[in-house]
Amino acid sequence: MMESITQGFMAQSIKILFGWTLIAALFFAILMLSWDIPMVRRHVKHIPDWPKVGMGVLRGFHRQQRLKELRRQRRLSLV
Structure with missing residues (x-):
């Protein structure tokens, strides 16, 4: 019984870690995509x-x- 509980905790922690990693990756991808918008390019970054x-x-x-x-x-x- 104890073994199934520890496996359940391990699976749950891996799911939580994967979820947070996925959210961070999506946020980073959205940030990179929005950084190349022409309005942002001209007013924030000053890149020609x-x-x-x-x-x-x-x-x-x-x-x-x-x-x-x-x-x-x-x-x-x-x-």
């Missing part, structure tokens, strides 16, 4: 839209390419 980020990266890449070309031309003109 992805096309603006991509254009900034592309401008940086082109700038690096121009600098490489200028340095190469300078080296050739010095020799």
Whole structure:
């Protein structure tokens, strides 16, 4: 009889732990999903839209390419 009681307590505690873990995971998922809403993105996080980020990266890449070309031309003109 004592064994069935301890098994029952163990099963109940595992169910409670699983329930709280599930609630925490759902809350975290809702938080992550709501964090990407455009209104939250602009007013809370101050993160630009992805096309603006991509254009900034592309401008940086082109700038690096121009600098490489200028340095190469300078080296050739010095020799």
